[in-house]
Amino acid sequence: MTAERLSPGDPNSFSRPDEVKVTHMDLVLDVSFDAKTLSGHVVLSVEKVNAEANVLILDSRDLTVSMVQDFDTKQSLKFELASSSTTFGEKLEIHLPDSPNFKPKISVHYSTSPKSTALQWLSPEQTLGKKHPFLFSQCQAIHCRSLVPCQDTPSNKVTYEAKITAPHDLTVLMSAIRQGEPVKNDDKKIHKFHQPVLIPSYLLAIVVGDLQSRQIGPRSHVWSEPALLDKAAYEFAETEAQLSAAEDVCGPYVWGVYDLLVLPPSFPFGGMENPCLTFVTPTLIAGDRSLVDVIAHEIAHSWTGNLVTNSNFEHFWLNEGFTVFVERKIIGRLHGEPFRHFAAIGGKTYLADTIESMGASNPLTSLMPDLTGIDPDDSFSTVPYEKGQAFLWYLEDLVGGPGEFDPFLKSYIANFQYRSIETDDFVQYLKHYFKNTAAAEKLEKVDWQTWFHAPGMPPTFVKYDDSLAVPCKALCQQWSDWNNKGCPEPTPMSPEDLKALSPSQIQEFLAQLLLGPPLSCQAIEKMQQTYGLNSVQNAEIKFRWLRLCLRAQYKEAIPLAVQFATSQGRMKYCRPIFRDLYNWEEARSAALEAYDKVKDQWMYVCAYTVGKDLHVIQ
Ligand code: BES
Numbered sequence: 001m002t003a004e005r006l007s008p009g010d011p012n013s014f015s016r017p018d019e020v021k022v023t024h025m026d027l028v029l030d031v032s033f034d035a036k037t038l039s040g041h042v043v044l045s046v047e048k049v050n051a052e053a054n055v056l057i058l059d060s061r062d063l064t065v066s067m068v069q070d071f072d073t074k075q076s077l078k079f080e081l082a083s084s085s086t087t088f089g090e091k092l093e094i095h096l097p098d099s100p101n102f103k104p105k106i107s108v109h110y111s112t113s114p115k116s117t118a119l120q121w122l123s124p125e126q127t128l129g130k131k132h133p134f135l136f137s138q139c140q141a142i143h144c145r146s147l148v149p150c151q152d153t154p155s156n157k158v159t160y161e162a163k164i165t166a167p168h169d170l171t172v173l174m175s176a177i178r179q180g181e182p183v184k185n186d187d188k189k190i191h192k193f194h195q196p197v198l199i200p201s202y203l204l205a206i207v208v209g210d211l212q213s214r215q216i217g218p219r220s221h222v223w224s225e226p227a228l229l230d231k232a233a234y235e236f237a238e239t240e241a242q243l244s245a246a247e248d249v250c251g252p253y254v255w256g257v258y259d260l261l262v263l264p265p266s267f268p269f270g271g272m273e274n275p276c277l278t279f280v281t282p283t284l285i286a287g288d289r290s291l292v293d294v295i296a297h298e299i300a301h302s303w304t305g306n307l308v309t310n311s312n313f314e315h316f317w318l319n320e321g322f323t324v325f326v327e328r329k330i331i332g333r334l335h336g337e338p339f340r341h342f343a344a345i346g347g348k349t350y351l352a353d354t355i356e357s358m359g360a361s362n363p364l365t366s367l368m369p370d371l372t373g374i375d376p377d378d379s380f381s382t383v384p385y386e387k388g389q390a391f392l393w394y395l396e397d398l399v400g401g402p403g404e405f406d407p408f409l410k411s412y413i414a415n416f417q418y419r420s421i422e423t424d425d426f427v428q429y430l431k432h433y434f435k436n437t438a439a440a441e442k443l444e445k446v447d448w449q450t451w452f453h454a455p456g457m458p459p460t461f462v463k464y465d466d467s468l469a470v471p472c473k474a475l476c477q478q479w480s481d482w483n484n485k486g487c488p489e490p491t492p493m494s495p496e497d498l499k500a501l502s503p504s505q506i507q508e509f510l511a512q513l514l515l516g517p518p519l520s521c522q523a524i525e526k527m528q529q530t531y532g533l534n535s536v537q538n539a540e541i542k543f544r545w546l547r548l549c550l551r552a553q554y555k556e557a558i559p560l561a562v563q564f565a566t567s568q569g570r571m572k573y574c575r576p577i578f579r580d581l582y583n584w585e586e587a588r589s590a591a592l593e594a595y596d597k598v599k600d601q602w603m604y605v606c607a608y609t610v611g612k613d614l615h616v617i618q
């Protein structure tokens with residue numbers, strides 16, 4: 001069967017905002033931990049783009065729709081819920097009222113399913129405090145449709161309001177501004193929110209749990225379960241400095257509040273840029289602030305992604321490539337240019353590793369993949385991030401460096417803010433911006449075709465300043481030389497080696513080793529004796545160390561790797577570790593057994609992608 005594009009503007013959404021578009025959502029929902037559902041209704045303000053159109057097409061997934069009404073007249077409206085496509089959910093068609101009203105309001109009464117792919121319901125035992133249940137959402141890329149019937153395409157943007165009823169002893173937060181204090185209603189409380197800035201559906205977010213907050217800056221609080229709050233507040237103390245550096249790069253921050261929420265370990269990403277409230281994994285808490293680049297990344301999305309948005313996930317590099325580029329501008333502003341370059345070198349190593357494992361001719365390694373019939377969860381990789389940032393840095397160099405490119409970046413954001421765009425909008429604006437300058441001729445010579453459509457590594461990289469990477473590469477060389485000589489004693493390596501390196505340099509040293517052939521078990525044992533890496537808490541270091549052990553087929557590492565990959569559900573870590581275990585025959589059954597035990601504790605997207613990696617899901 002050949003797949004088809006679901007709609008002209010977005011291969012992954014049934015909706016047609018080019019015909020009739022939703023402009024505002026008003027959610028009224030009750031949170032039931034017993035039923036594991038959100039139920040109630042949403043009032044959609046719609047606008048006919050085509051005057052002739054008489055149906056509103058929405059995306060849905062596993063939703064039970066009981067009634068659709070014209071909000072003003074309460075007249076019930078005919079609707080059809082199509083049969084299910086496992087990847088994209090169900091198309092919901094609503095017949096609009098026959099009135100001459102071009103801007104009707106439609107209320108849809110519905111309930112989510114306990115297996116909603118956007119939601120993770122945790123029992124009290126699965127939380128730190130062990131006393132209260134917990135709920136969180138993750139809508140990107142196309143899971144919002146399993147939380148609310150909506151036009152689940154980033155080509156459309158809406159404002160929203162919400163009234164959420166939840167157990168009285170729990171806190172509710174959303175990707176929005178809180179409105180007043182929660183109001184008591186029997187044994188529940190009603191919480192109100194509003195998001196006055198236009199957002200794509202994937203930025204809708206909710207969390208319900210035993211949460212406390214601490215102020216960490218003039219516009220920022222950090223939220224977490226009480227037991228983690230002190231550590232979280234310490235770890236993310238640089239937030240305001242990162243925000244002001246970001247404003248310096250991108251322009252004013254329009255979202256008012258910038259709060260952080262630390263989730264339970266099953267949160268499947270490092271961070272998620274939900275407006276007003278970035279969601280983060282607890283694996284960022286290393287105790288020494290060494291992993292806060294992820295916060296700079298999510299802050300950068302406040303402009304690239306949240307203001308200027310990819311119009312569908314084939315143009316995802318416009319979100320993530322730009323965001324990595326801005327993230328590193330922030331790092332450069334705060335810590336100096338060499339750190340910006342060092343981060344880019346790390347990204348290049350990561351990209352090489354990813355392309356090696358995906359295959360250099362894999363179509364999903366191109367910057368603009370064709371997502372017809374493809375679930376964005378299946379196409380997700382570091383390619384749009386790192387190839388995208390390599391492309392932007394290449395363009396920056398081409399037009400004359402940061403002096404020329406920084407003002408362009410600000411102008412690009414100001415020009416496209418509050419809108420959704422495609423790659424060509426960026427290219428045209430770039431050419432237009434530089435048209436009467438010396439850069440114009442250079443831009444004519446760019447090989448756009450290769451950059452956008454060729455699979456594999458990018459055609460070129462600019463020369464990054466490698467002053468901070470030199471010691472990482474040298475130490476990597478030392479170990480691989482020693483390994484290649486058959487590990488003769490005494491070793492030239494000593495515990496002092498790592499003392500001279502920062503956590504991100506240790507991470508890069510291990511990443512470099514991972515790019516080479518496997519080490520021997522003897523070398524792994526020596527490395528453990530010399531550096532004691534088994535007891536390192538920094539998740540990025542631990543992740544690479546365990547992979548290095550598995551590559552060496554070092555048996556003692558199997559239980560440690562299983563323990564690490566099942567103690568959290570961040571896909572960046574779980575997927576490669578499970579793949580490594582699977583690819584090593586002796587570890588395969590341990591991987592399959594561990595997967596079986598942990599999969600119900602993970603979020604859907606993690607269980608699904610790891611299941612595919614392990615060939616237990618087709
Ligand atoms: N928006 C992404 C996370 C995402 C992407 C969720 C696609 C679902 C679908 C977020 O900003 C992100 O990129 N997170 C990274 C952070 C890193 C690149 C610094 C992560 O989770 O590791």
Ligand code: ZN
Nearest residue numbers: 297301320323
């Ligand atoms: Zn991102």
